[in-house]
Amino acid sequence: MSLMATIAEPPELKRFTGAQRAAALMLALGKDHGAPIWEQLSTDEIKELSSTIAGLGRIPSAVVEHLLVQFTSEVASMASLHGSYETTERLLFGILPNDKVKEIMEDIRGPSGRTMWDKLSNVSETVLAGALKHEYPQTVAVILSKLRPDHAARVVSELPRDFSVDVVMRMLRMETVQKEVINQVEQTLKTEFMTNLSRSQKRDPHEAMAEMFNSLDRSTEEAMLTALDTRAPESAERIRALMFTFEDLANLLPPAIATIVRNSDKREMALALKGAPDQLKQLFFNAMTERAARLMREDMAAMGPVRARDCEEAQSALVRLAKDLADRGEILLVDPKSDDAMII
Known part of the structure; x- marks a missing residue:
């Protein structure tokens, strides 16, 4: 009877395919003990095995013991092994030429850029x-x-x-x-x-700051920009140029405004427009049916006096909606660095 047969098969082993068992074995063997085996594999076999290792996740120690019974004394105390892209890459760098490893890892990392x-x-x-x-x-x-x-x-x-x-x-x-x-x-x-x-393509930090400032409430945004005007005036000017604000919605063409209207919360839009300039109000009204525009005006009148902070929060919500629509490809926002109006 073989030594492997003397060890009971752990129940967890059943959920591992043959390829996963081979991957776990190679991961456990490591660079030194596994090198002779890796050297005998073809490029396609290495890619397949590497891809399987990268997706292994955690492996119970009982499974490792069963696969590496000859090294029981070494693995008995292990809680688990962990297969990941990083461990796969480290393993391959100790075995294969660097350019070969980069090619293999690019191929198994997935849809962000297989070729x-x-x-x-x-x-x-x-x-x-x-x-x-x-x-x-x-x-x-x-x-x-x-x-x-x-x-x-x-x-x-x-x-x-x-x-x-x-x-x-x-x-x-x-x-x-x-x-x-x-x-x-x-x-x-x-x-x-x-x-x-x-x-x-290294990102300008001012772009990240402009995005962050777009999410601030109006009073905090103005306070921060005022402080930057004193300490870093050039940066403050750059951030202002990159920010997309509620007022920038006035630069959008009617079809883009209509898309925002269709996707907006009408109560929130009424609150945002209550504190908007007349020109921007009219731009939104023109994107609605005559009946919808009349109901919107009635809702705004029925609100009575509202806090400026509430209007600003609603306006920020409309800006976020416009950005979400742009991210989904439904509209294109105006590039603050150009004079081009937005089109659908």
Whole structure:
């Protein structure tokens, strides 16, 4: 009778597949003991095993004991092992070349960017166009041909007009691109473009502050900005320029206002409009049916005097709604850095 047969099979073992048992075994063996086994695996086998390790989570010590009965004395006191992306990466770095580990980890980390083209599709069209306009038109044509059509269209619209026409003409004349060319472009993107892009996308801390200030109540917001006017006037000016405020809703086109009206709490909107400038009130009334506008005016009149703080809170809620709608892609908010009006 084998030594393995003398140890009762733990009931928890049944919920682990064969691949998960192999992954747990390799995780328990670690770098030194597992290296000879890893070296015998193909790249696809390494990817599959690594992906399984990354998703293991916690493994009961009874299962570990059963899988590693020859090391019972070492694992008997373990509460568990924990498989994660980090432990997988550390394990692989001790066994495989760095570039191979990076390739494997990029492949198993999931939908945030399984391939270089997926990653480019997650890059803002403005940022992507800003970087691509310095490339050769033929290279840009190859890159855009690999992106999703909707994303490629937005990038084209951000490129300089003459340059974009040149790129489109090359895309029209483009025949099947040789695999070697695609691989070369992809390698260039990996080694140069994405590195520079990640540097260019470092977020301006003023943007984060503007978002935070947008969530403050009006009195706190003004107090903070007044204090910054004294201590860091340039930063205060930058934050004000980046903030999207209730008054900025006046820059939206009627279809955008109509979308906000349809999605808003009518009682809250009435309270917000009660303290709004007449021009902004009329903009909202124009986005409603005649009957709805009349009822809204009646609701506002019936409120009587209201606290300014209550109006400001309701106005902040409308701003948050506008931002949520923009995040869902239903509207596009005005970029505070430009003079462009918003469109649906």
